[in-house]
Amino acid sequence: MSNGEHANNTKIKKNKNMSKEANNYTTKSNSTPLPTGKGVRLIISGGGTGGHIFPAISIANAIKELCPDAEILFVGAEGRMEMQRVPDAGYRIIGLPVAGFDRKHLWKNFSVLLKLIRSQWKARSIIKEFRPQVAVGVGGYASGPTLKMAGMMGIPTLIQEQNSYAGVTNKLLAQKACKICVAYEGMEKFFPAEKIIMTGNPVRQNLLGHAVAHEEAVSYFSLNPSKKTILILGGSLGARTINRTLTAGLDVIRQNPDIQFIWQTGKIYIDQVRDAITAATGEAVHHPHINAIPNLYVTDFIKDMAKAYAAADLVISRAGAGSISEFCLLHKPVILVPSPNVAEDHQTKNALALVDKDAAIYVKDAEAEEKLLPAALDTVKDSDKLKELSNNIARLALPDSATVIAKEVLKLIK
Numbered sequence: 001m002s003n004g005e006h007a008n009n010t011k012i013k014k015n016k017n018m019s020k021e022a023n024n025y026t027t028k029s030n031s032t033p034l035p036t037g038k039g040v041r042l043i044i045s046g047g048g049t050g051g052h053i054f055p056a057i058s059i060a061n062a063i064k065e066l067c068p069d070a071e072i073l074f075v076g077a078e079g080r081m082e083m084q085r086v087p088d089a090g091y092r093i094i095g096l097p098v099a100g101f102d103r104k105h106l107w108k109n110f111s112v113l114l115k116l117i118r119s120q121w122k123a124r125s126i127i128k129e130f131r132p133q134v135a136v137g138v139g140g141y142a143s144g145p146t147l148k149m150a151g152m153m154g155i156p157t158l159i160q161e162q163n164s165y166a167g168v169t170n171k172l173l174a175q176k177a178c179k180i181c182v183a184y185e186g187m188e189k190f191f192p193a194e195k196i197i198m199t200g201n202p203v204r205q206n207l208l209g210h211a212v213a214h215e216e217a218v219s220y221f222s223l224n225p226s227k228k229t230i231l232i233l234g235g236s237l238g239a240r241t242i243n244r245t246l247t248a249g250l251d252v253i254r255q256n257p258d259i260q261f262i263w264q265t266g267k268i269y270i271d272q273v274r275d276a277i278t279a280a281t282g283e284a285v286h287h288p289h290i291n292a293i294p295n296l297y298v299t300d301f302i303k304d305m306a307k308a309y310a311a312a313d314l315v316i317s318r319a320g321a322g323s324i325s326e327f328c329l330l331h332k333p334v335i336l337v338p339s340p341n342v343a344e345d346h347q348t349k350n351a352l353a354l355v356d357k358d359a360a361i362y363v364k365d366a367e368a369e370e371k372l373l374p375a376a377l378d379t380v381k382d383s384d385k386l387k388e389l390s391n392n393i394a395r396l397a398l399p400d401s402a403t404v405i406a407k408e409v410l411k412l413i414k
Contacts, residue, residue: 045146046138047082058202062406151176162321200398217310231312270300333389
C-alpha cells in the first residue's frame with residue numbers, strides 16, 4: 001500500500017487492460033474523492049528531453065481534465081527544450097539555472113555545483129510565491145532542486161520514475177516522496193515498496209484515441225502500402241550511431257527496394273545525412289524523398305507520429321522509457337539500440353526488461369554498424385517474428401497512465 005493510507009486499506013482492482021506485470025504493486029483505493037474546485041495549485045518539474053517533457057505535459061492535461069480549475073506551474077531548466085515545448089502546450093514555465101554533472105571532466109563541476117545552489121534558492125522562492133499543494137517530479141535536471149526544496153518546505157511530492165533502473169537523483173528524492181509512480185517490475189530495489197505505484201509511463205496523447213489505417217499512413221509519406229516499412233527514430237535531438245549506421249548502409253537500402261525506410265534523423269544530424277546521400281548518389285537533397293533511392297524517406301522531425309507508427313511494420317529506436325511505453329501501447333515490433341551516453345546505462349536495462357520477455361530485439365550500440373541493418377531486414381521479412389514481437393510487447397502495455405498518475409497527484413492535496 002502506498003504511504004499514508006489510513007482509510008479502508010482496500011486494494012484497488014486492477015484495470016482489466018493492465019499488464020500482468022503490474023500485479024506486484026497496488027495503489028490506494030480510488031474511493032478517495034478528488035478535488036475539483038478552484039484553489040488547486042500544482043508544480044510539475046523536469047524536462048531536458050522529449051522523453052521527460054511529453055509525459056509531463058500528458059500528466060498536466062490529465063489533471064486539467066479531472067480538475068479544470070487547477071493552476072499548474074512547470075519548473076524546468078533554462079535553455080532546455082521544455083522552455084519552448086511547455087508554453088506551446090499552453091502552460092506557464094519558469095527556468096532554473098541548473099545543469100547536469102560532467103562525468104568525463106570532473107573539474108568542470110564546480111560551476112555546476114554553484115548553479116545547483118542557485119537553483120535550489122530559486123526553487124524555494126518559486127514555491128514560496130506560488131504556494132503549491134503538491135510538487136511532481138518527472139526527471140531531468142530541474143526536478144532535483146525543485147522537489148528537494150518542496151520536501152524540505154513540507155509540500156507533498158510525487159516522483160514519476162520512467163526507467164527500469166532508478167537514477168541517483170530520484171533515489172535521493174524518494175526519501176521524502178509520498179508516492180513513486182513506476183513503469184517496471186522490481187523497483188523495490190531502489191525505492192520503499194510501500195510508496196511504489198505501478199502506473200506505466202504517460203505517452204503523447206495524440207498517439208492514442210484515433211486509429212490510423214496502415215494504407216493511409218504509408219500514403220501520407222508517399223510510399224507504397226504494399227511494401228514492408230521500417231521506421232528509424234533518432235529522437236528529438238538525434239542518435240549518432242543509428243544515423244551513422246544508416247548512412248553507411250545506403251547501398252544496402254538501395255539493394256532492398258521491396259523494403260521502405262522512414263528515417264527521422266533529429267535536427268543535429270539532418271545536414272550530415274543529406275550530405276552523405278548526395279555523396280553516395282550525386283543528388284542534392286532538399287526534400288524527404290530521394291529520386292535515386294525511392295524506397296527512402298528522410299526528415300529531421302516527424303510532426304505526425306501517429307501516422308509514422310501506423311505506417312511502420314518494424315521500428316528501430318533508442319531505448320528511452322517514454323518511447324518503449326509508446327511501442328507497448330501501440331503493439332509495435334521494435335529493435336532497440338540503447339544509448340551508452342546515459343546515466344547508469346539505464347537504456348540498456350530498459351531494453352533488457354523487454355528482451356527478457358521476448359518483446360523486443362536488442363542490438364548493442366558498439367555493434368550497430370555491423371548488425372543493425374541485417375537484423376532489421378531479416379526481421380521485417382519474417383511475418384511470424386513480427387507477429388510474435390507485437391503480441392509479446394502488447395502484454396506489457398499499461399494504458400491510461402497519465403490519468404492514473406493525475407488521480408494519485410490530486411489525492412495528495414490535503
